[in-house]
Amino acid sequence: MTLPVDARVALPDSGDGTQRPAPLVSIVIPCYVATPKQAELLDETLHTVAAQTCRDYEIVVVDDGSPLDVGAITARHAGTVTLRQANGGSAVARNTGIRASRGRYFVFLDADDHLLPQALEAGLRAFAEHPECGFVIGRREEMTYEGTPVPWGVASLPRETWLYNILLGFDWYIIPPSSAMFRREAVEAVGGFRDPWGADDLDFYLRVARAYPAWCYEEPAVTRYRRYSASSSRDGERMLRSIRIVYGRQWPLVQGDPEAEAAFHRGLALLTKIFVDCLAENFSDGVRARNWRRVLRTGFLFAGEKGRAALGLRSWRVPRPSTSGEARHDAVQPPPRQESGRVRTLPIYASDDEIKELVVEWSELLAEKRFAEALSAFPHSTQEYDWTPELLERVIDGYGVVDSDPDVLQEMREDHGVERFEVTTLRGRPDRDELVERSIDVDPRRVDGDDELGWVHYSDVPLNGFLSDLTARFIIRRVGADRLTLEFYDIHVM
Structure with missing residues (x-):
């Protein structure tokens, strides 16, 4: 069924007029379907959910203002609740799904990735063995855009349980979102997703990882991630802006902690370099497409970023430390020339x-x-x-x-x-x-x-x-x- 987001979401009935009990896991799938190929990939993704060895789940698909009819796709998959909203981005769509869901645990599945058959079973088992954790993470596999296996392996998962500094330093990253399963309490405690338009995943992971320990396990693999250059994470301009918002939020939390400050600077520098390189790719794409507006824009931004790097300027400047280690409630006064x-x-x-x-x-x-x-x-x-x-x-x-x-x-x-x-x-x-x-x-x-x-x-x-x-x-x-x-x-x- 397809419902507007302001509609009351009815709980599926069991056929005898009574409401089914809440499922263990809510699988939230935000999607924006603009092409027949994207429609095909969403259908493929839903088929992988149907193959789960654990059957105690619900699927909430959030149509983020798609031009094509998402309901026609989800109607082929029994028990799927489809919500439609105006386009607001993945963070807003996931929050819509969270509000409409009933499960004790969450898996956030992208509309072009695969959930491997034992994913839910493995995540629930990890929670049973590590009840202190707010989230658990399994290994991913990767595939090409066409769905064929890739010739490379993926990095091993961390052995640590407190992942905040590891994520902040970009020493390792949770990719894709469906490699993790989250307790509802953890998701609600941090307020769900926020919307920096691009790095909302990182923003969410950092807030959860600061508050809760995690458990990582190598076997079985739980998800298959689709790699292709048209991913939104290749938009250098948008991602540079987004990561700086995310890291700007983290600085007040790490200031004064040398290890966390080092992770902050390390992660921001690495991500800045990655997405400045993406600006160069975007510039070349614009030239090939003869999109001169994009060429001018990305060229201007790229030159500015390279200029800052050449001058040794950080992409995000930290404020100078106070001259005293004690809290100074009267420390800030206007400069002398100000009234x-x-x-x-x-x-x-x-x-x-x-x-x-x-x-x-x-x-x-x-x-x-x-x-x-x-x-x-x-x-x-x-x-x-x-x-x-x-x-x-x-x-x-x-x-x-x-x-x-x-x-x-x-x-x-x-x-x-x-x-x-x-x-x-x-x-x-x-x-x-x-x-x-x-x-x-x-x-x-x-x-x-x-x-x-x-x-x-x-x-x-x-x-x-x-x-x-x-x-x-x-x-x-x-x-x-x-x-x-x-x-x-x-x-x-x-």
Whole structure:
């Protein structure tokens, strides 16, 4: 059956009018089916689920706004619940499936991968033997896009049970999602998936692995992963932006722990290199396709990334440590040239929505070209640049780059039909509230911590009436004992 996401999901009945008991395992499959080949792969995936040796499961397929009829595919597979929603990405689709499911355990299966016959049985056995674990992980196999075996092997699974630093350092990775089985309690405790559009798997794994131990087992293999270059993880621009959001969320959690900080920098550097290389591939793809808009865009981004690397700049800068190891509730004061009475503050327990509105106020000051007021109303970090009104305006006009190549910048302006890049207002936009909710991400705060309480990422900063690729970052700072402010950190392409 196919239901809209706002419909009440009926529990399957047993044929005599009574509801079946909740299954042990919920298999959640997000999908976006746009081609006959993708429809064929989804059907193939569902056939592998039907071959499970453990029969105590339910299948929840979430159609993420597919152009083709997903219900026609799932109707051929008995007992499959199909939910349809507007396109929102895999993280949103998985959360839809989580809410509609009833199982005590979860397997998140991609719509083009295979679940091997003993997968559910092996995962449940591992949980029975290791009840302290929040998730268990089995070995994967790999196949080509056509479904044939690959000539290479896969890395062995870790022997450790606490996997947070291993995942953070990208020393090893859970791939694909269906190699793991999760307890419902663990999934619900971390709030399910968040949506950085690309690295939502990594974001989820890090949050679960920080809170729960895991158990890894080599036999039997539980899933077969399909390898092909058209995977969304090959979109260098999207993935660079996404991993930086994910790692930006992790820094407040690892700061002060040398081992975790080392893993943070190691993992971010490795992933940055991987996806900068993907930018080069995307550039070549654009040339072959004569997609000059994409060529211009990826070339601009690639040059910026290589320039940062040549200058030895980190892709994500960490704030300088406090001069004291003790919590300093009065440590953050505006720079001397700022009038402290004009600094915008909120109560320490302000809601995320209140913090988002503070970011909107900053954005509106830029839209009105009140750059000096923006820098006086919000303390600003000197870790990236010694910000001045003139520099802030220049970085915005340079599309996030201080010294943009004039020819590239002019092509960018012509591509967008503008004379210069300027922040534009959110006022009067019918989608204003939706944009604020989607574009401004407030990290979980540590209100009992030291003066740095968390981070805010403001993506898709509006320029000249369109949503750009610029992201502004702010540190949530304590001011005095019971208030907070936003410290402007930087703005650049993410």
